[in-house]
Amino acid sequence: DADVTQTPRNRITKTGKRIMLECSQTKGHDRMYWYRQDPGLGLRLIYYSFDVKDINKGEISDGYSVSRQAQAKFSLSLESAIPNQTALYFCATSDAALDTQYFGPGTRLTVL
Amino acid sequence: AQSVTQPDIHITVSEGASLELRCNYSYGATPYLFWYVQSPGQGLQLLLKYFSGDTLVQGIKGFEAEFKRSQSSFNLRKPSVHWSDAAEYFCAVGARTNAGKSTFGDGTTLTVKP
Numbered sequence: 352d353a354d355v356t357q358t359p360r361n362r363i364t365k366t367g368k369r370i371m372l373e374c375s376q377t378k379g380h381d382r383m384y385w386y387r388q389d390p391g392l393g394l395r396l397i398y399y400s401f402d403v404k405d406i407n408k409g410e411i412s413d414g415y416s417v418s419r420q421a422q423a424k425f426s427l428s429l430e431s432a433i434p435n436q437t438a439l440y441f442c443a444t445s446d447a448a449l450d451t452q453y454f455g456p457g458t459r460l461t462v463l
Numbered sequence: 464a465q466s467v468t469q470p471d472i473h474i475t476v477s478e479g480a481s482l483e484l485r486c487n488y489s490y491g492a493t494p495y496l497f498w499y500v501q502s503p504g505q506g507l508q509l510l511l512k513y514f515s516g517d518t519l520v521q522g523i524k525g526f527e528a529e530f531k532r533s534q535s536s537f538n539l540r541k542p543s544v545h546w547s548d549a550a551e552y553f554c555a556v557g558a559r560t561n562a563g564k565s566t567f568g569d570g571t572t573l574t575v576k577p
Binding site for chain 1: 472495497499504505506507508512538553555557564565567568569570
């Protein structure tokens, strides 16, 4: 079984809809991250969490919110989706000591 | 602030040829450096990392990278490329002093010609 899972894998939605992307991990890591990937722009950090009670904004948090329901679960929400939020979204975890990140398979989100 | 530059957006090599992907970083102290690979339709997978010690780092799938402090570089190499190496490659820099966050380069897409 995969260590980091994301649901859904693909989603098409309309402008103005609320969307939630979910991430679960079985690695036992405290740190979790949400990134978005756009062609030619690499990965940009949206939010990160170092434990259940510690949530921080990344470089592009506007229009997004997150919830850390448990050590193993970290959800990303788009309260009112807009077309320029069309992207590939990745969840990742890391071991606090080593900082290596382990990525989920990604969620491809299309906002029409 | 830390930053990463991958000067080559796209590289094409023939199968069996050698490969070098460039990465330059900016960071005020000794960085943690990573190379990740992303195969089509998949998430990123760690190839190798440098934290300290020997500046030549060996990774998975026959890749290696060399940390050169004087050049602020961490270039990825492979002596003989296989068709399955076609993917997108990301260099990243992180530091414990930056709350453990990594900054990623924009990526280099590798195409392998038969």
